Amino acid sequence: MADDLKDTLSTAATMQRRSLLKGTAGILATGIFPAVHAADPIVLRYLGTAVNQDKAIAEKFEKDTGIKIQYVAVTTDDVTKRAVTAPNSFDLIDSEYFSLKNIVPTGNLKGIDVKRIKNADKITTLFTKGEVGGKKVGDQGTAPKKVIYLEGEKSKKFSATPTQFMSLIPTVYNADTLGIRPDLIKRPISSWAELLNPEFKGKAAILNIPSIGIMDAAMVVEAMGIYKYPDKGNMTKKEIDLTIKTLIEAKKQGQFRSLWKDFNESVNLMASGEVVIQSMWSPAVTAVRTKGIACNFQPLKEGYRAWASGFGLPATLSGKKLDGAYEFINWFLDGWAGAYLNRQGYYSAVLDTAKAKMEAYEWAYWMEGKPATQDIKSPNGDVLAKKGESRDGGSYEQRMGGIACWNAVMDENAYMVQKWNEFVAA
Amino acid sequence: MSAPSAASSLPAASAPGRSIAAWWQALPLTAVFAVFFLIPLALVLMVSFWDYNQYEMLPGFTLKNYVAIFDGCLSRNEAGDMCVTVKTYLSTFKFSVLVWLLTLVIGFTVSYFLAFHVRSSGVQVVLFVLCTIPFWTSNVIRMIAWVPLLGRNGLVNDALATMGLVDKPIEWLLFSDFSVVLAFVHLFTTFMIVPIFNSMMRIDRSLIEAASDSGATAWQTLWNVIIPLCRTGIIIGSIFVITIVMGDFVTIGVMGGQQIASVGKIIQVQTSYLQFPLAAANAVVLLSLVLMIIWALTRMVDIRKEL
Numbered sequence: 001m002a003d004d005l006k007d008t009l010s011t012a013a014t015m016q017r018r019s020l021l022k023g024t025a026g027i028l029a030t031g032i033f034p035a036v037h038a039a040d041p042i043v044l045r046y047l048g049t050a051v052n053q054d055k056a057i058a059e060k061f062e063k064d065t066g067i068k069i070q071y072v073a074v075t076t077d078d079v080t081k082r083a084v085t086a087p088n089s090f091d092l093i094d095s096e097y098f099s100l101k102n103i104v105p106t107g108n109l110k111g112i113d114v115k116r117i118k119n120a121d122k123i124t125t126l127f128t129k130g131e132v133g134g135k136k137v138g139d140q141g142t143a144p145k146k147v148i149y150l151e152g153e154k155s156k157k158f159s160a161t162p163t164q165f166m167s168l169i170p171t172v173y174n175a176d177t178l179g180i181r182p183d184l185i186k187r188p189i190s191s192w193a194e195l196l197n198p199e200f201k202g203k204a205a206i207l208n209i210p211s212i213g214i215m216d217a218a219m220v221v222e223a224m225g226i227y228k229y230p231d232k233g234n235m236t237k238k239e240i241d242l243t244i245k246t247l248i249e250a251k252k253q254g255q256f257r258s259l260w261k262d263f264n265e266s267v268n269l270m271a272s273g274e275v276v277i278q279s280m281w282s283p284a285v286t287a288v289r290t291k292g293i294a295c296n297f298q299p300l301k302e303g304y305r306a307w308a309s310g311f312g313l314p315a316t317l318s319g320k321k322l323d324g325a326y327e328f329i330n331w332f333l334d335g336w337a338g339a340y341l342n343r344q345g346y347y348s349a350v351l352d353t354a355k356a357k358m359e360a361y362e363w364a365y366w367m368e369g370k371p372a373t374q375d376i377k378s379p380n381g382d383v384l385a386k387k388g389e390s391r392d393g394g395s396y397e398q399r400m401g402g403i404a405c406w407n408a409v410m411d412e413n414a415y416m417v418q419k420w421n422e423f424v425a426a
Numbered sequence: 427m428s429a430p431s432a433a434s435s436l437p438a439a440s441a442p443g444r445s446i447a448a449w450w451q452a453l454p455l456t457a458v459f460a461v462f463f464l465i466p467l468a469l470v471l472m473v474s475f476w477d478y479n480q481y482e483m484l485p486g487f488t489l490k491n492y493v494a495i496f497d498g499c500l501s502r503n504e505a506g507d508m509c510v511t512v513k514t515y516l517s518t519f520k521f522s523v524l525v526w527l528l529t530l531v532i533g534f535t536v537s538y539f540l541a542f543h544v545r546s547s548g549v550q551v552v553l554f555v556l557c558t559i560p561f562w563t564s565n566v567i568r569m570i571a572w573v574p575l576l577g578r579n580g581l582v583n584d585a586l587a588t589m590g591l592v593d594k595p596i597e598w599l600l601f602s603d604f605s606v607v608l609a610f611v612h613l614f615t616t617f618m619i620v621p622i623f624n625s626m627m628r629i630d631r632s633l634i635e636a637a638s639d640s641g642a643t644a645w646q647t648l649w650n651v652i653i654p655l656c657r658t659g660i661i662i663g664s665i666f667v668i669t670i671v672m673g674d675f676v677t678i679g680v681m682g683g684q685q686i687a688s689v690g691k692i693i694q695v696q697t698s699y700l701q702f703p704l705a706a707a708n709a710v711v712l713l714s715l716v717l718m719i720i721w722a723l724t725r726m727v728d729i730r731k732e733l
Contacts, residue, residue: 105481211694260684272573274600417695424687
């Protein structure tokens, strides 16, 4: 009996201590202990794909501002999944524009107040107006200009006209095309149709991310002259059937060596020579080249499939962390990060500030499409291009002006995924 | 485990305290089992009857997910193909059977060698530990190690070309059914070796002497004495291997070049497109099938009794 009593007492004491601890943690979390909080650096949990999460960027930012960036690296699909299912698990999201159609209606993102973004009015017109150098570019699919503005800070709807609130502030973007091994193909490649050319039987690969892979397939279908889509980024069921049928036929003929899903897979396929032609991402081509293997990010006459990603803020973010997130976005657009990304073959959202942080010869090579006047190095110091070489696809205006469609989420997404599984199973 | 017979011989009412203690003892495991298995499973079952749209799940009750899975499976389509679900399951079954057969033969042979040919128990232990060495690295690494070996310009093809055996690289070594089965066998043979070796070590050696004294040939001893007495190990190993292969999507993805169907892969694609209810329905179908296989296997042997 006495033992029981003692037990009860000690349990009660433990309980008290525990709840006290919990309470303290709670208070700390809300920031009511200002002195303690100020001593603690702000840590921003940054959710995104590994591609954009560069250690150097986080280090430089912490050095400049004292705010820590904690990267949470997941795949493109998982970014969306987390944004929809676990919006409290991050403080800053780096998502692609096409995912917004799935995220914004959940109300898990808050509009970014452009008044708090110093360089907001300098963001490239590609995003705000869908123009490059004053010329309209293709807007099939989820073009950023369709989803970049929200009706209000808490809105679940996109606005067709500019407002004070942006859904995402663009970070990086690019236009994708086929990657080829010129040393193994030994002839010029100029059309998307080559991906299904039987000449490359057993040596071709395509992306196994259904929403992007089907866009590449659509580019091929159009290039082969089978069908012209009104909008490749929003197909009807019939159009999906046709696209998948084309893929299945090619697969049954043994066209594909492999499908790939992540960056490294595509690099390995290409570098090992398993594959000589595949849909590819620009930095992956760069990665193959830094191994000393010839690889082209081949411009094609039908144009490019573009993508863009940007920073968004979760709806629940507030206080110091919200300020920290704004500070990060402002810092990101301020040039250093832009220059860093431009040197990897991406494009940055605010070109002026990035230009200020790049050498003139670098800018000429990366952005103006001019031959390199000296060796071009990656941020880690690997040589990417020798003196005299020029960038695949030419200048920024040539490349981004050649956009045919944007990565997209279709209205018939569910059906598309089902058909894609059919392709994989065929 | 001699307790059941003893306990059942006692009238339950005569030892109430003891039976309560037994309940308490069983509680922790039951709780863990409930929290980490039963409740999630119930949730999966529940969600499989929900509806969904692009970005959210809509609680309710609908059979549409199950209908979607078996859509078009009753007849062949115009091209004469089976529906995706049937095709996927056939492909999954094919791998299960192939891998099961190979791991069984290899696992049995290795265990037989360890148990009956190696005399010293010290050497036995060393060799047995040797069998588990592959498990010191992760599954994925063991799998990926095959890629540079089997590739078009890989070591195997290089060697064959240098010896003049082939003039063009062999393509089917990698990203094919062959490479998938090879990786599976490499990964999971140990799951066969361990239980089979375990049951072999329990065989009373005098039984084998008796068989040989009665004039049985080596084959007769193997077939009529050793294999029946290893049945438990074989069944346990088979359950391991078959359930893993049925649910796998990583090995089939990496070694099959992402273009071989597997049920697990379909579930993974669906969850990444937020089609959780559909994925849940698929998981329920897969789970029921695997449970049926396990049920059938356990019909062949009373595992509780044998252990």
